Amino acid sequence: MDEYAIGVLTSIGLLTFVAASAYLLLIAGELSFGQQAFFGVGAYAAGIATAMFGLPLPLAILAAMLLGGLAAALVGLPALRLRGLYFAMATLAAAEMLRILFELFHWQVQVGGEAVGPDGTQGFRGIRWVFERGVEPLGFLGIVWALLAGVVLLFILVERSRLGTTIRALGEDPELAGALGVDVLRLKLGVVAAAGALAALGGALFAHHNTYIEPRNFDIMLGVHTLAYALIGGLGTVFGPLLGVALDLGLLEGTRVFQGYRMIVFGGLVALLLIWRPRGLLDERMVHWLRTRR
Amino acid sequence: MRRVAFVALLVSQAAFAQKTDARLDCKHTGKDFIYDCVIRLARAGEPLTGAQVTVGADMPSMPMAHQVKPVKAKPTKTLGEYRARLDLEMGGEWAVKLRLSDPVRDQLVLHYEFDERGARPVKRSAKSPRK
Numbered sequence: 264m265d266e267y268a269i270g271v272l273t274s275i276g277l278l279t280f281v282a283a284s285a286y287l288l289l290i291a292g293e294l295s296f297g298q299q300a301f302f303g304v305g306a307y308a309a310g311i312a313t314a315m316f317g318l319p320l321p322l323a324i325l326a327a328m329l330l331g332g333l334a335a336a337l338v339g340l341p342a343l344r345l346r347g348l349y350f351a352m353a354t355l356a357a358a359e360m361l362r363i364l365f366e367l368f369h370w371q372v373q374v375g376g377e378a379v380g381p382d383g384t385q386g387f388r389g390i391r392w393v394f395e396r397g398v399e400p401l402g403f404l405g406i407v408w409a410l411l412a413g414v415v416l417l418f419i420l421v422e423r424s425r426l427g428t429t430i431r432a433l434g435e436d437p438e439l440a441g442a443l444g445v446d447v448l449r450l451k452l453g454v455v456a457a458a459g460a461l462a463a464l465g466g467a468l469f470a471h472h473n474t475y476i477e478p479r480n481f482d483i484m485l486g487v488h489t490l491a492y493a494l495i496g497g498l499g500t501v502f503g504p505l506l507g508v509a510l511d512l513g514l515l516e517g518t519r520v521f522q523g524y525r526m527i528v529f530g531g532l533v534a535l536l537l538i539w540r541p542r543g544l545l546d547e548r549m550v551h552w553l554r555t556r557r
Numbered sequence: 558m559r560r561v562a563f564v565a566l567l568v569s570q571a572a573f574a575q576k577t578d579a580r581l582d583c584k585h586t587g588k589d590f591i592y593d594c595v596i597r598l599a600r601a602g603e604p605l606t607g608a609q610v611t612v613g614a615d616m617p618s619m620p621m622a623h624q625v626k627p628v629k630a631k632p633t634k635t636l637g638e639y640r641a642r643l644d645l646e647m648g649g650e651w652a653v654k655l656r657l658s659d660p661v662r663d664q665l666v667l668h669y670e671f672d673e674r675g676a677r678p679v680k681r682s683a684k685s686p687r688k
Contacts, residue, residue, distance in 0.1 A: 266611065267626045274621035377576070384681045394664055469620065475652070475666040479617040488622060516624065525646070 269400045273472060275505075275512050276407035280465025281485070282492035282504035283414060284458040289490075289498055291454040292434035294347070296486045297338065297354030298462045300361040301331040303481030305463025306470035307365065307381060313392035313471070314379050315372050320392050320471060327467035328460040334361070335459020339452050358486055365478035386477030393471040407468055411505075414461065418501035430454060491533050497543025499550035506545060577605060577663045579655055583643065583676035590645040592676060596630055596655065597638050604637025611656040612641045616649065617668070623647070627656070648672045650679055 281302045288295045305327035312323035342353040371380035374389070381387040393403055421427045433440045433450060441447045470476045488511070489504075496507030511529055515521060521528045540546060583594040596612070598605035613627035623646045630639035645651060648671050657663040668679040 266613075267624070270613070270624055270627065274624060278621055388666070391664070394662075473615075473620070473666070474664050477617055480620045482618050484619045484622075488619065512622065516622065 264401065266400065269404050271512055271516065273400065273404045273407055275508050276404070276411050277465050277469050277472065278489065278492065278508045278512065279411055279505045280414065280468070281462045281489045282496070282508050283418070283501060284462040284465075285490045286493040286496075286498065286501065286504045287418075287454060287458045287461065289493055290434050291430050291451060292437060293343075293451065293455070294351040294490070295354040295458070296351050296483065296490060297358030298458065298489055299481045299483070299485035300338075300358035301335050301459040301462035302466035302469070302485065303361060303365060303476075303478070304334045304459075305331045305466030306476045306480070307368070307387065307466075308463070309467030310387050310390040310470040310476060311370075311380065314387075314390045315370075315374065320467075323392070324464060324467045327463045331463020331466065332456040332460035335462075336452060336456040338459075339455035343448060343451050343455065355483065355486070358481070359483070362478050362481050365481065384478060386475055387470075388475050390470045390474050390476065394474055403472060407472075410464065410468070414464070415501050415505075422501070491529075494543055495533060495536050497540075497545030497549065499542070499545045499547040503543050503545040507543070576600070577657065577661065577665060579665050579667060581653060581667055581669060581676065581678075583669065583671070585673050585675055586642075590647060590671070592643045592645065592671065594630075594641050594643055594653075594676070595633070595638060596641065598655075598657070599637055600661065604635075605657075605661065606632070606636050607660060608639070609658045610639050610641070611658075612643065613654040613656070614643060614645060614651045615654065617652050618650070625651075627654075645671060 281298050284298045284301070285295060288298075308330045309320070309323040309327040312318040312326050313320060318326070338354065338357040342350055342357065345353050365381070366384050368381045369383050371378040371382060373379075377389065379389045398406070421430075429440065429445055429450065432443075433445060433447060437447050469480075492507030492511065493504045494507070495510060496503035496505065510532075515525045515529060536543065578599045580597045581594055582597070583592040585591075586593055594612070596610060598608060598610070610630035611627045612630050614625040615621065616623045625643060625645060628641050628643070630641035632638065633640050643653075650668060650670050653667045653669055655663075655665040655667065657665070669676040670679050
C-alpha cells in the first residue's frame with residue numbers, strides 16, 4: 264500500500280472517532296458543534312502522558328479518555344439545561360473556550376535536554392512515543408482500525424441492548440421517555456461523557472500520529488465537519504459516520520476529482536442531503552430495509 | 558552481550574536526542590498552488606547527506622482533511638540539500654511534514670504560509686493568544 268493511501272485510511276479512521284461521538288449525541292437528540300474540544304483534550308492529555316511523563320501509550324489513551332469524558336460531563340452539566348439550537352451554541356462556545364485555554368497553556372519539562380510540552384500558540388512538539396518505538400505508518404493504521412473496530416462493536420452491542428433503545432427513545436421524544444421513567448438528564452449526561460471520551464480517544468491517536476499538535480487543530484472547522492460526517496453518513500447505524508468520513512476523505516479528497524473545489528462540493532452535498540435525506544444516507548429506514556432483505 | 562545491548566541502546570538514544578534542523582525555501586511555479594521547494598537539512602551543524610526524505614503537508618485549521626500526496630525529495634548537488642515539488646490544494650498556512658529515513662529516522666513538522674509569492678515561516682506570538 265502506498266504512503267498516501269495509508270495516510271488517507273489513517274485519517275478516515277481518526278476522524279471517524281470524533282464523527283462517531285457527534286453521532287452518539289445526535290441519536291440522543293442533541294446537536295453538538297463542540298466535539299473537537301474533547302478531541303483536543305484527548306490529544307493534549309495523551310501527549311503530556313507519553314512525551315512529558317514517559318507513560319506507555321495504552322495508559323495515556325485511558326487517561327485521555329477519562330479526561331475527555333470528564334471535560335464533556337463538565338460542559339454537559341450546564342449545557343443540558345438548554346435545548347436544541349441553544350445546546351448547540353453552548354457546545355460551540357465551550358469548545359472555543361477550551362481552544363483559547365489551549366492557547367494559554369504553557370507547561371514544559373526538560374526531556375533529553377529539550378523542552379517538551381504545550382507551549383501555547385506555538386503548539387506541542389515531540390509527541391514521539393509511536394515514532395520512537397519504530398511503529399511504521401502501516402502498523403499505526405492497524406492500531407487505529409483495530410481500536411475503531413472495537414468501538415464499532417461496542418456501538419452495535421449497545422444499540423441492540425435496552426440501553427441503546429432507551430437512548431434512541433430519548434432522542435425521538437425526551438418528554439415521553441421521561442414519562443416512561445427514564446432519568447432524562449442523567450442518561451443524557453452519560454451520553455455526553457461517553458461521546459467526550461470517544462472523541463478524546465481519537466485525539467490521543469491523532470497526537471501520536473502527527474507528533475505535533477496545536478490549538479488551531481481543534482478549531483470550529485473540525486467540529487462542523489465531524490457533525491456533517493455523521494449527518495451525511497446517516498443516523499441509523501454507527502457505520503453512518505464512517506460512511507460520511509469515507510465519502511469526504513476517501514472519495515472527494517482521495518480521488519482529487521474536484522481539486523480546489525472540494526469544499527464547495529462538500530457543502531453542496533450536505534445541503535442536498537439535509538433536504539433529500541435529513542437523517543443521512545444510512546438512516547433508520549434504510550437500515551431497517553437492509554436488515555429485512557437479509 | 559548485555560554490554561553490547563546497553564551500548565546499542567545508548568547509541569540509539571543519542572541518535573534520537575540529536576536534533577535535525579530543517580529549512581524550507583519554496584518558489585511558486587506560476588501554476589495554481591504548485592511550489593518548487595528546496596529543503597536544507599543539518600544535524601549538529603553538519604549538512605545531512607544521503608537521507609531519504611518524504612514531504613507531505615496538512616492544514617492546521619482542518620487537520621487530516623486536506624492531505625497532500627507525499628512526494629520523495631531528491632538530493633541536489635549541494636550537500637544537505639533536497640528538492641521536492643509540492644502540489645497544495647489551496648494557499649494559506651500549511652504544516653509541512655518531513656519524514657526522514659535512512660541513515661537517520663526522524664519526523665519534522667514545519668509551519669509555512671504559502672501564497673503566490675512563495676512560502677514564509679509562520680511567526681506566532683509566544684505568549685498572547687491569537688486575536
